[in-house]
Amino acid sequence: MPELPEVETVRLGLAKSIVGQVFKVPRLLHPRGLNPKSEVPVAALAGAQISSVHRRGKFLWIQTNEQLALVAHLGMSGQFRISQPEAHIHKHLRVLFPLSDFHLGFIDQRTFGWVSVGQAHGGQVPDLVSHIALDPFDPNFAPKEVVKRIRASNREIKKILLDQAIISGIGNIYADESLWLAQINPQTIASALSPKKVERLLSLATQVMASALAVGGTSFDELYVNVNGESGYFERSLNVYGREGQPCPRCSGPISRIAFANRSTHYCFSCQK
């Protein structure tokens, strides 16, 4: 499941390989590959040259010098992959973007991901991303402000970490990992946490995502790989996620898994109070 470190790994790979390339005529191979909110068909990209690749939270966008941007969300299983034109067509290829020198493919087994094409002036955030809060890697991220917003809520802390309108980029894996590192129970009401604790939680969330980014993200299977098809290695560093029943690396108590916030939540009952 791509979260900030995985999406950033993809962004870095794209930035390295596709800047300067010019779009030929893209082909939509599956209707669900295109966000219904897309302002224009993918074919409108033809002739546009790629100037930069951006990310906010889990959203990506490829800026062109034609005031058009290709926005994308990877959902559960979306991938951007570089390939040679003669390569075989991937089973789950949803949108094909032939570029000047090679092909860029949007592949997505579970089709929760999408791409979209819309007007975007360089340096501006596309409409589809404008409601998303800054992520902790953004130079303008203001921890004090976010701490304030978090503590103003009576919702459980994990739900807030997953709320992309408050802080973006964190998904189920890194929410569980951050809360374990901070020794906070996922169901703690946010307003009951001290400013210091919340500040520390944000700092740990940032750190764990940076560590994951450094090794290319977390891959459980073939559903998350980088633009060259390679896996990340952070899975081996996870402390609680996917480790139900195993001993807590800190206190040796068993890791619990509960259904919460519409997904599974992993935590240590003994040392996350």
Place this chain on the structure above:
DNA sequence: CTGTGGTCCTGTATGC
């Protein structure tokens, strides 16, 4: 402002 539940989807794992 909240929370809840439904929706999209397919491959894998489990249960009988």
Place this chain on the structure above:
DNA sequence: TGCATACAGGACCACA
């Protein structure tokens, strides 16, 4: 072995 069901879940929406 084979079929049915559960599960994985990010974002968004309708509705209370």
